[in-house]
């Protein structure tokens with residue numbers, strides 16, 4: 566049975582990415598793998614994460630962090646809830662701009678905004694997967710779990726999906742899934758910076774039956790958080806980012 570692995574929001578956390586890749590290799594060795602963007606920002610290994618995904622031949626889409634770093638924009642496009650968060654966002658963005666190589670920025674700038682995938686092949690009618698970072702109109706929109714069915718329906722219409730298809734995105738760093746009119750809306754959560762108070766790396770595996778029926782597994786993978794946190798501090802990034810990894814979000 567074909568499987569598809571969807572991983573999002575790695576955010577320069579190489580330890581979390583490697584743990585997810587090892588887990589996926591073990592449990593779904595022949596899965597097609599895609600990333601949903603936000604490869605860099607907040608942690609210490611932007612170049613290494615991009616190189617690892619390239620080496621593993623994992624295609625994907627551009628997140629807001631990827632495109633803002635690639636184009637040297639003034640801000641990462643992340644939403645802050647208070648002045649301190651905004652200050653930290655600027656520190657992360659400045660550090661990432663300064664420590665991401667020109668070659669890596671070129672790779673980030675070349676990522677497509679959206680990918681359409683047919684796990685059973687283009688010679689069959691479906692199912693179709695539409696892979697986004699955040700939303701079909703903008704990577705600054707947060708598709709959170711409290712969005713209405715109607716909001717999701719409009720998102721589905723905008724990417725022309727039908728019953729049995731799947732729309733996947735990340736950006737909020739909190740995993741969830743809902744079926745609306747037979748369309749699967751899947752937020753994969755985050756590999757390298759979860760915000761749901763579970764520090765383990767998160768990703769989604771979708772098993773696709775010959776009938777086209779989809780079965781989703783939201784996986785959580787323990788990894789060496791302390792090693793990733795120590796790298797954050799050693800890199801001169803704010804210690805709050807190390808604590809964020811340990812707690813799976815803000816305390």
Ligand SMILES: [Fe+2]
Pocket residue numbers: 574576603628736737738
């Ligand atoms: Fe993100």
